[in-house]
Structures are given as C-alpha cells and as structure tokens.
Ligand SMILES: NC(=O)C1=CN([C@@H]2O[C@H](COP(=O)(O)OP(=O)(O)OC[C@H]3O[C@@H](n4cnc5c(N)ncnc54)[C@H](OP(=O)(O)O)[C@@H]3O)[C@@H](O)[C@H]2O)C=CC1
C-alpha cells in the first residue's frame with residue numbers, strides 16, 4: 130500500500146534516544162519514506178528522557194543514519210522533508226504528567242488534521258516499562274480506538290512461560306490481540322519470508338518436504354560479535370532466551386509448518402502454533418543428551434584479540450550464562466516423525482552466518498556404486514545472512530568421455546537479482562503501519578515457544594544437570610556440539626555457497 134492509500138498516522142517511539150532506535154528504527158522509517166511507503170501525513174513523536182533541542186535530535190538521527198545503515202538513495206531534499214516529521218519530546222515514563230502532555234500533543238495533531246489519525250506506539254524501552262506504558266496509555270485515553278491504535282513490543286517478551294502468560298494477560302486488559310505487534314525481526318528478513326514462497330509456491334519441493342525424503346534439518350545463527358554494550362541485559366538472558374526461544378524457533382516454524390489454506394495472518398499463525406505444539410518436550414533427565422551450552426573464552430577474530438565472556442563489561446565474572454547453544458529437537462507429527470532438527474547459535478564465532486540446511490536422504494538404488502565411493506545426498510541451503518541465497522546441491526555427470534559423478538550446485542542469489550532488498554525492520558514497520566500482523570508473534574505462539582524450552586531452562590538454572598563447556602572466541606563452537614551430531618552420523622554443515630562465492634570473487 131503506497132502512501133496515498135494510507136491513513137494519517139502518529140508514530141510514537143518510546144526510547145527514541147536508545148540504541149535500537151538509532152540503529153534500526155529511524156533508518157527504517159527514513160528508507161520507507163524515501164521509497165514512498167510512509168503515509169502522506171505522519172509524525173514521528175520521538176520520546177526520550179534526556180533533553181535535546183529539535184535540531185540536536187534531528188542531527189543525531191542524521192549522523193546515525195549515515196553511520197549505521199544502507200540508505201539506498203539519500204537526498205538532502207528528502208532528508209529535509211523527513212526531518213520535519215521528527216518531533217523530539219522529553220518524556221519520563223514514570224511520570225503520569227508526561228502521558229497527559231503526550232495525549233494533548235496527539236489530540237492537537239488530530240485537530241490540525243480534522244480527523245483522528247491512526248496511532249502506532251513503539252515500545253523500544255526496557256521490558257520492565259511495558260506494564261507502566263500500557264496502563265498509562267489506557268488510563269489517559271491515548272489508545273482508546275481499537276481499530277486505529279496499535280502497539281509494537283520489542284523482545285524479550287517475558288523471561289519464561291509464566292512471565293509471558295502474565296504479560297499477555299496484562300496487555301489484554303488494554304489492547305485487543307489484533308492491536309499488539311510482538312516483533313521478531315528475523316521474520317522480517319527477506320530469505321526467512323521466502324521460505325513460504327519457496328515451499329508453497331512451487332510444486333517440486335513440497336512433495337519431498339517430509340520424513341520420507343528429508344534426513345535432517347540444521348538451523349544455524351552464528352555471530353562474530355560478542356555482547357557489545359549489552360552485557361547487563363545479556364548476562365540475565367543467555368543464548369537460549371535471547372535467540373533460540375524466538376528467532377530460531379520462528380525459523381523452525383517456517384520450515385516445518387503445514388501448508389496454510391491462505392496467505393493470511395490467522396491461518397499462518399495457527400500453522401506455526403501447530404508446529405510448536407508438536408515439538409517434543411525434552412525430559413529433565415535427558416537435557417544433557419539433547420543440548421550443549423557453552424561460553425566463549427578469549428580468542429581472536431580477524432587477527433584481533435577478543436575478551437572472554439567473563440571479562441566483558443556488564444557481565445558477572447562468575448556468570449553461568451551461556452553464549453552458545455546447540456540442541457536437537459524432534460517434531461512429533463506425521464510429516465516430521467524421526468527427523469532431527471539441529472539448532473545452534475553463538476556469539477564470537479569464527480564467522481557470521483544464518484542458514485538453514487535441509488539434508489535429503491541418500492539415493493536408495495545402487496546404479497553408480499561401482500563408479501563413486503560415496504554419493505553426496507542432495508542438500509538445500511537457505512542462506513539468510515550475510516549471503517542471501519538458496520542453494521541446491523545435486524549429483525551430476527562429470528564432463529568427459531567416461532561416466533563419473535560429481536556434486537554440483539544451483540544457486541538463486543538475492544543480491545544479484547535485487548541488491549536493494551529491504552531491511553527486516555522496514556518490512557515489519559510497514560506491515561505494522563498497514564495493520565498486517567502476519568509476521569508478528571501472537572500471544573499463544575510466544576507462550577508455546579517458551580514452553581518448548583521450559584525444561585531446559587529449569588535444568589540449566591538448577592545447575593549441575595548440564596555442564597557448561599567453553600569455546601575460544603573465533604572458533605566454530607565447542608567440540609561437544611560436534612559430538613551431539615556425530616552420535617547420529619551427522620556433522621554441522623556450513624554455508625555450502627562459500628566455495629562458489631570465493632571462486633566468483635577471485
Ligand atoms: N539494541 C538492540 O540491538 C536491541 C534491542 N532490543 C530491545 O529494544 C528495547 C530497547 O533497547 P535499546 O534501544 O538497546 O535500549 P537503550 O538502553 O539503548 O535505550 C533505552 C531507552 O529507554 C529510554 N528510557 C529509559 N528510562 C526511561 C524513562 N523513565 N522514561 C522515558 N524513557 C526512558 C532511554 O531514554 P534516555 O536515553 O533519554 O534516558 C532510551 O531511549 C529493549 O526492550 C531491548 O531488549 C531488541 C533487540 C535488539
């Protein structure tokens with residue numbers, strides 16, 4: 130929906146002076162503006178505690194847009210138009226008076242327009258503020274239009290199942306479920322969205338998408354960064370909560386879900402919940418068998434020394450928080466029974482890579498047994514980042530006079546087809562402006578995802594059930610993670626497009 134079809138909207142960013150706003154939110158809004166996706170009439174009410182003049186704040190946004198983002202077609206003229214939409218508002222969430230003043234400002238905007246604008250509240254603040262903001266919005270009548278007012282909530286959404294249930298119940302007192310947009314930015318990534326197009330927009334893959342043909346699935350989200358300046362938050366969270374419960378679990382849902390009857394929010398979210406309900410819960414006594422948790426020690430990445438986790442600022446030097454998790458899940462339904470889903474995620478790994486690898490079963494017949502020692506089973510790799518492609522490996526005849534086989538690859542590369550693919554936050558903010566919640570998490574999805582990891586949380590928190598192992602910064606993770614797969618004759622598969630890329634770049 131381009132801008133002339135959109136209703137006027139007042140966008141209110143709580144935490145506009147924070148890290149997320151400067152790195153992701155303002156650049157995304159600016160890109161949407163440049164591409165003509167923002168409504169004709171909108172205001173970005175930017176709330177923060179620290180005092181700023183309008184000019185200071187707008188310059189700060191401009192500097193960060195230049196530093197942090199890929200602005201596709203920056204123009205001075207467009208920036209000058211956009212900056213007029215940004216209104217810095219000094220705001221203290223703990224003060225009721227701030228909400229009353231904000232209401233006056235929003236009402237003033239409506240009065241100028243001569244119509245009630247849509248209101249989009251973005252809570253880019255610590256989770257401890259969600260309850261206060263939500264209640265004050267309600268009590269002061271800032272969000273009293275069920276059809277026009279929406280709220281975007283950042284992760285983490287709770288810290289376990291009980292807290293997520295309580296948070297959902299609290300939010301339900303102010304907002305209808307359709308007004309609540311729980312963000313998981315992985316769902317906005319281009320190649321994550323593409324999973325549904327790939328699976329359900331083609332006839333050739335879906336018939337093979339089951340335990341008859343698929344041997345195993347791997348989901349990897351590896352980062353080279355450490356905890357940066359978020360040590361305080363991360364140390365209370367760890368990789369299981371920070372990544373597995375949300376991003377990796379959502380990717381699992383996209384890979385494993387049954388076909389939705391329509392590309393429609395309720396239907397798609399129902400199918401995802403079905404997957405989460407089918408994930409086999411790991412018994413407390415089996416946690417060690419299915420999971421590995423680890424912490425990085427000091428090491429080197431790209432020739433630069435990196436601190437160990439325990440020496441990072443904001444981290445307790447005796448911390449028992451994991452920075453790496455590897456685990457095996459089963460989805461106990463007719464389609465997936467017996468297929469292991471391996472997941473791993475870690476900070477300070479040797480390279481950044483988010484990918485899904487679908488390994489198919491070995492060819493059943495023996496036609497070529499005399500000509501090749503080991504046939505390489507077909508493998509489909511969906512690279513989410515930094516590469517963005519889909520890569521199918523298959524056996525082919527080696528060119529020549531005799532019949533020899535070798536593996537080959539077919540690649541669909543997003544960057545070659547569309548170098549300007551939108552950032553995840555652009556997609557998600559646009560959907561929220563348009564009232565499309567398909568790529569956001571519904572309350573039951575969040576709760577079910579917490580339920581999947583509940584026993585692991587309990588076991589790890591109670592100590593001595595599962596030993597914490599270590600891995601040096603800049604490595605590919607702990608040996609124990611390799612052992613987890615070896616037991617079933619598997620190994621971690623890395624980005625299969627790498628050799629091809631290296632050759633192309635050379
Ligand atoms: N940063 C990231 O990469 C990611 C962040 N998130 C989530 O996004 C949310 C925001 O994170 P982030 O931007 O990093 O946090 P920051 O700590 O950088 O920013 C916090 C913001 O909250 C504001 N704030 C704090 N107290 C008050 C108050 N009493 N009244 C009004 N405003 C207040 C701060 O204002 P001021 O600075 O003016 O005091 C600041 O704008 C968190 O829920 C986080 O978990 C999620 C994924 C990634």
Ligand SMILES: O=C1O[C@H](COP(=O)(O)O)[C@@H](O)[C@H](O)[C@H]1O
Nearest residue numbers: 284314350352354371372483514
């Ligand atoms: O939500 C989070 O995600 C980032 C990784 O996101 P990416 O888009 O850069 O892959 C992670 O670093 C952070 O710890 C986590 O909170």
